[in-house]
Amino acid sequence: MPSTIVNHSKEIGAFSNFPPKKEYNSFMSHQELYQYVTEYAKSKELLNHIKFNTDVKGVKRSEDYEKTGKWTVRVQDRITKETTTDVYDGVLVCVGHLNRPKIPYYPGQHLFKRKLIHTHSLKGVEPYRNKKVVVVGMGCSGLDAAVETSKVAKRLTYFRFETTPGLFMVGPRNFETCIDDDGNT
Numbered sequence: 001m002p003s004t005i006v007n008h009s010k011e012i013g014a015f016s017n018f019p020p021k022k023e024y025n026s027f028m029s030h031q032e033l034y035q036y037v038t039e040y041a042k043s044k045e046l047l048n049h050i051k052f053n054t055d056v057k058g059v060k061r062s063e064d065y066e067k068t069g070k071w072t073v074r075v076q077d078r079i080t081k082e083t084t085t086d087v088y089d090g091v092l093v094c095v096g097h098l099n100r101p102k103i104p105y106y107p108g109q110h111l112f113k114r115k116l117i118h119t120h121s122l123k124g125v126e127p128y129r130n131k132k133v134v135v136v137g138m139g140c141s142g143l144d145a146a147v148e149t150s151k152v153a154k155r156l157t158y159f160r161f162e163t164t165p166g167l168f169m170v171g172p173r174n175f176e177t178c179i180d181d182d183g184n185t
Helices: 028-044 142-150
Strands: 055-063 069-079 085-086 130-134 155-158 175-178
Touching: 069 155, 142 155
Parallel strands: 130 155, 155 175
Antiparallel strands: 055 069, 069 085
């Protein structure tokens, strides 16, 4: 989302051998972070070792794994549909923590008959222009969604179920935080 900002400073989150440009904000926007990681990958010639538009179809220990520690990986090109198999020295599984979003159940949730999505699926806020929107949750992605959506929504209501002492919510127009002393809505 356009307003997403990394929740750690560039000094803390930078690669130790590749400091970010001084022109970047201390808390980089998502565009700055993308540019920084791309610059790093280019400077270290990593792009030649990355397969884009590729689905991993299988990972298993190679036949001689006990001796070599190598892995056999089968992939399919999303564009050509060609499937290939190669052997690698190691495998990293980096699917991200939002790969399979968890939507918690709240009592009475089944009574809500409108659209219910996780921020994982929020690719833009335009569909929510001039609509009444509720955001539930206090995670970083929930806060990003609330701020960005409040710019276009007729009204945005933000629910959080746990309080954080000393946390005050500040946001653009039509932004409301609903919570009682026990953390209930």
